[in-house]
Amino acid sequence: MDFTTYLRFLFILTGSLLLVLFVRTWVRLPSQAKVELDCSEYGSWCTFKNSVSGSSNGVFIQKGKPKPQQKVDHEKEVAKHPLDPLTVQEIKKVQKIVQQSSIFNHGKFTLHSVVLEEPPKEQVLLWKAGSSLPSRKAEIIAWANGHAYKLIVDLASGKIVDNQISHENGYPAMTMEDMTSAVKVPLKSKQFLEIIGKRGVNVSDLSCLPISLGWFGADEEGRRLIKVQCYSSAGTANFYMRPIEGLTVLVDMDSNEVLKITDKGKDIPLPKAEGTDYRLSAQKYPLLPPLNPISIEQPKGPSFKVDGHQVKWGSWEFHLKPDPRAGVIISQAAIKDPDTGKLRRVLYKGFTSELFVPYMDPSDAWYFKTYMDAGEYGFGLTAMSLDPLNDCPRNAYYMDGVMASADGAPYVRPNMVCIFERYEGDIAWRHTECPISGMEIREVRPKVTLVARMAASVANYDYIVDWEFQTDGLIRIKVGLSGILMIKGTKYENVNQIRSQDELHGTLLAQNIIGVIHDHYVTFYLDMDVDGTDNSFVQVKMAKQTVKNGQTPRKSFWKAERHVAQTEKDAQIKLSLYQPSEFHVINPSKKTKIGNPVGYKVVPGGTAASLLDHNDPPQLRGAFTNNQIWVTPYNKSEEWAGGLYVYQSKGDDTLSVWSNRNRNIEKKDIVLWYTLGFHHLPCQEDYPIMPTVSSSFDLKPTNFFESNPILRTAPNYEKDLPTCAALSE
Numbered sequence: 001m002d003f004t005t006y007l008r009f010l011f012i013l014t015g016s017l018l019l020v021l022f023v024r025t026w027v028r029l030p031s032q033a034k035v036e037l038d039c040s041e042y043g044s045w046c047t048f049k050n051s052v053s054g055s056s057n058g059v060f061i062q063k064g065k066p067k068p069q070q071k072v073d074h075e076k077e078v079a080k081h082p083l084d085p086l087t088v089q090e091i092k093k094v095q096k097i098v099q100q101s102s103i104f105n106h107g108k109f110t111l112h113s114v115v116l117e118e119p120p121k122e123q124v125l126l127w128k129a130g131s132s133l134p135s136r137k138a139e140i141i142a143w144a145n146g147h148a149y150k151l152i153v154d155l156a157s158g159k160i161v162d163n164q165i166s167h168e169n170g171y172p173a174m175t176m177e178d179m180t181s182a183v184k185v186p187l188k189s190k191q192f193l194e195i196i197g198k199r200g201v202n203v204s205d206l207s208c209l210p211i212s213l214g215w216f217g218a219d220e221e222g223r224r225l226i227k228v229q230c231y232s233s234a235g236t237a238n239f240y241m242r243p244i245e246g247l248t249v250l251v252d253m254d255s256n257e258v259l260k261i262t263d264k265g266k267d268i269p270l271p272k273a274e275g276t277d278y279r280l281s282a283q284k285y286p287l288l289p290p291l292n293p294i295s296i297e298q299p300k301g302p303s304f305k306v307d308g309h310q311v312k313w314g315s316w317e318f319h320l321k322p323d324p325r326a327g328v329i330i331s332q333a334a335i336k337d338p339d340t341g342k343l344r345r346v347l348y349k350g351f352t353s354e355l356f357v358p359y360m361d362p363s364d365a366w367y368f369k370t371y372m373d374a375g376e377y378g379f380g381l382t383a384m385s386l387d388p389l390n391d392c393p394r395n396a397y398y399m400d401g402v403m404a405s406a407d408g409a410p411y412v413r414p415n416m417v418c419i420f421e422r423y424e425g426d427i428a429w430r431h432t433e434c435p436i437s438g439m440e441i442r443e444v445r446p447k448v449t450l451v452a453r454m455a456a457s458v459a460n461y462d463y464i465v466d467w468e469f470q471t472d473g474l475i476r477i478k479v480g481l482s483g484i485l486m487i488k489g490t491k492y493e494n495v496n497q498i499r500s501q502d503e504l505h506g507t508l509l510a511q512n513i514i515g516v517i518h519d520h521y522v523t524f525y526l527d528m529d530v531d532g533t534d535n536s537f538v539q540v541k542m543a544k545q546t547v548k549n550g551q552t553p554r555k556s557f558w559k560a561e562r563h564v565a566q567t568e569k570d571a572q573i574k575l576s577l578y579q580p581s582e583f584h585v586i587n588p589s590k591k592t593k594i595g596n597p598v599g600y601k602v603v604p605g606g607t608a609a610s611l612l613d614h615n616d617p618p619q620l621r622g623a624f625t626n627n628q629i630w631v632t633p634y635n636k637s638e639e640w641a642g643g644l645y646v647y648q649s650k651g652d653d654t655l656s657v658w659s660n661r662n663r664n665i666e667k668k669d670i671v672l673w674y675t676l677g678f679h680h681l682p683c684q685e686d687y688p689i690m691p692t693v694s695s696s697f698d699l700k701p702t703n704f705f706e707s708n709p710i711l712r713t714a715p716n717y718e719k720d721l722p723t724c725a726a727l728s729e
């Protein structure tokens, strides 16, 4: 190569290198790392080698992208299972039937709930897949002419087959329309406008909340009332942090009139907006250093199948449906026995029956804040669409909710529930031998679970409810709390200004902001059907035994004492660390080969009990939290722990009232009720939005299987796991 040729070569080489660099920098070719990590986008380069589960050639190569989830066409959807929720077409039909009936004398009516009237349990249990469905009926809670109606509509005949006018205290849950119209009512009042003007809030910055007012005596009876309190959204999306403290407007929800305005917060400044916004777009950059990307990849797709509302995963089968009041209902959960291959019943129906959230501030603008979110606001009605990748991982499947608005028209809440397989790096079971035995054993099985999740945003507060199914038969029910605190405005800017902590009823979280103390109780309905319908509840007490002198070097130990509950009062359980028990639901007529009754136990986790007086009006209504566990005989009309009509109710139709009838519960179809509680003393980390706090309880097989049901599961091997190869490979 002569010198000129060498120079030309060098020039071309440098130019090419610069061009490559330019292209890589400006055209943003995917980096090697990106290609390797993004399994779903670069699916065709994902490999999955499976030798344990015996694929024919031991190597699986994903062709193209994994199939995206098929969207359900709700206009054409038909029910396939007796418990499937009402479809769009069915709700339309119900709306027409009600509109054309003379039941409300052709006057104005609102529908507060339109759901499936589930067929009798015996019929559902007898139904076989593929056979025709029992007659489809709708249960409607309506409000008309100052009365609550419960109607049953037969969809085939188009007739209203039952019509009951409520004579009970209490009203149906609010509709979304009730809430959105109530918050506008104060604007009609000159007095209200003057007050907010004096507080320095523009009407255009007002954000108001409809606050259920509980029940505190005869003055508030006979009409549907709501208290409206307002905030300033000037300078922040987090208006909850800027309360117009002490200003409460009592509104009649039917006439849309202002009945009373109370202003007890004239001297309390509006807390400032700075630092309250939680949105990504409002954060000061730079953000915190990110963690490396992480995701669960399933190149072969998930191991579960969803057919309509039927879910099958591993040994589990269950029915899952969104519900406007409960959020999510799990039905007919059954697990395949590893020895016989037969499906065995565990839970006929489980759901969030009621929530009770009393605040601990007795002042005028706060004493009534004793929310019952399912029966007053609708736990499902307030369950918004989940945010893919953040609410649920990339491998999640989404289920929509189909509900009815106040005029009876159907609407779809997309992605209301998600279902996904979870692998957290946990261990399903393990054992390693140590050098003492001289045996080289290391047997470990990874734990993978299936989660069904919903998240409700009841105004400021967010509740995440997970139903998590384990391969070993355990069901974990977990509640997470996040969202935004209910804030009380204060003149204090620093703790050193406060003369007595008694004035606070909470924690000073920022200047002029108090997070008020409160509780959360979430009560679950669990119709256990362990290996059949008739079950018994057994309290297994851990009873301390004292050793008589000289019998043994020990002085004490504990024994398990079984007490079979005969009647409901035997099963009213208050948890205590110093009087511990296990709580079994057994099938007394089914025994294991060696003779133990088959059962499931409810295993409490971290929880809390209400400290309110039992005769305090909020606690009368929330009396279903007086015990952590209750057991009642199955009764179709006893599903909502606070009563069917909770709004402004006095508490005369609660789980506590039913249970005190003391009915027989031995060898009966029984329902177990469990209340998960949280005491919440806010702290600064809860401001301006709370990191999620969770607690859970378990339903765990107890002598249900002959032995460890997941003994014959395979461990993980590197070669079995999905890997993502680079583009060049």
Ligand SMILES: [Cu+2]
Residues within 6 Å of the ligand: 481, 518, 519, 520, 680
């Ligand atoms: Cu809380």
